Amino acid sequence: MKLATYKDASRDGQLLVVSRDLSSAHYATGIANTLQQVLDDWRFMSPQLADLSEQLNSGKARHAFPFEPARCMAPLPRAYQWASGGAFISHLERLNQAAEAKLPRNFYAEPLMHQSAGGHLLGPCDEVEVASEAFGTDFEAQIAVITGDLPMGTKPEAALDGIRLLMLANQVVLRQLMPDELARGAGCLQSRPLAAFSPVAVTLDETGGAWREGRLDLTLHTSWNGRKVGLCDAGSDMTFHFGQLLAQLCKNRPLGAGSIVGSGAVSNADWSRGYNSIAEKRAVETLDNGKASTRFMKFGDSLCVEAKGKNGQSVFGAIDQKIASPE
């Protein structure tokens, strides 16, 4: 099934079930009002939502209405945990090579992960407010999972069983603020401030068999200002699968239902597939020509991220957002 959350002026919005082809939707009222409620009580509530989903897909849901992605909040608008990992090694290798930086210790053994805050997650069409163009606004288009409860010390293979839903995500990165924060050593608070999510979150069975042991074998279509910049495979070059990312995160603490974990920018070893972060494009330019020529995002710039199944259909709907200056 596919789940979305409509804006309704409340903090957590109103939960919807969305049809497989993203054309119609139905409020989940009577089952649950919010996605967090469902995640908190998944075994009881998800079968009821699955029934509603089946009715909707077979055209039998009585109060179905056309689905409008622009009315969506993030599927989970507030999360108790939002972290993203560097699962695609080619992305980090390029950035490190261009910066002539040493690879971090255990680079190929343990994923690097950024702990972020989940209190204000953006919907797919929400504007991204950035205080200054000088901050070097970048995107990191990626795959994300929403989990159930994972006890402390859960191993990678067992962690896969705790994955409830999949989404697309865009982590907004303010690249010019990052070196200073990294040098100070306490993590990226100001340089990784916001993230946006696809209109719908889907169960693993909605991927048409593309979910394969913690990796998602789909093509990520990424456009910047209407120009296609990435057509990357989100599965094949994922060095650390989602079970490994989750295990890294819950090594010394439990993860609660509704934790969101992202893969980091999707990246392929084959550079001709394009990119999912400007920093990677600039790194390749630096390696090829001695300097970066592609600029970061400006106010008014747009980003569109979508994943299509083998049948050509959009699986999650599109993240389609603009960079804006604060009012």
Added chain:
Amino acid sequence: MKLATYKDASRDGQLLVVSRDLSSAHYATGIANTLQQVLDDWRFMSPQLADLSEQLNSGKARHAFPFEPARCMAPLPRAYQWASGGAFISHLERLNQAAEAKLPRNFYAEPLMHQSAGGHLLGPCDEVEVASEAFGTDFEAQIAVITGDLPMGTKPEAALDGIRLLMLANQVVLRQLMPDELARGAGCLQSRPLAAFSPVAVTLDETGGAWREGRLDLTLHTSWNGRKVGLCDAGSDMTFHFGQLLAQLCKNRPLGAGSIVGSGAVSNADWSRGYNSIAEKRAVETLDNGKASTRFMKFGDSLCVEAKGKNGQSVFGAIDQKIASPE
């Protein structure tokens, strides 16, 4: 007023109003079930809770019962934001000097802050499960605030108006894992895994005038295995006040209602006041004798943290917890 959350087998527990002297309590049922509900709608709900608090304090609440801190979850058991800052510069100076490390850039201008996850906050008497004694289990006894909504770019003085409640906190730090994580550069995911909070969270007017422009002029009583190790002033040496910590955090993003922000380990320039983290004690030993002699916490070790007002009464109740190996 003073608010607490009793365990009831649900994820968010049951909200209580607690009497000023911490002797009795009353369920907030009929007003709100959880603290997050109150924070989401503070202007509407807090006056109702204040009325109940007044009844309770004057002995007129009909269904009052004795308050038992051991039954408490954290006042806010799940938070969408939990970050802590290095507001007490003497703590960080000692650690840096002992490690012969260079002070981070802008050390005296901008607080260093760690972004943590708030999905699993511990109650005051919950055991702290640590996988191995070799990880070097340490505490960081500190003051924490719970906020209302703060827009992106809120300035320090304005941020003070967004503070709703005060608590005590203990951030569990696995010191032996920290150098490696710091060297990898992506923040402390595994080395700062858990945090515990005092039985009650209190409004600013409950401090007997000790709240002074973002600092709390109370003495923090800290005992380790029953031995007093700290009797520090939580106000005077706080270099960055809570408004500054909050402004640092919401520079590039909004902070939502229910965000928790901690001060970092309370520390005084006058070392005779003792310590609120073993790392600081070990740093002073290293500076004095060339090596640290105090060990980190072992399984079964206990920590007690309490703040007392000028009248000698406990303001928040005590964090009183033990280190445990996983079952």
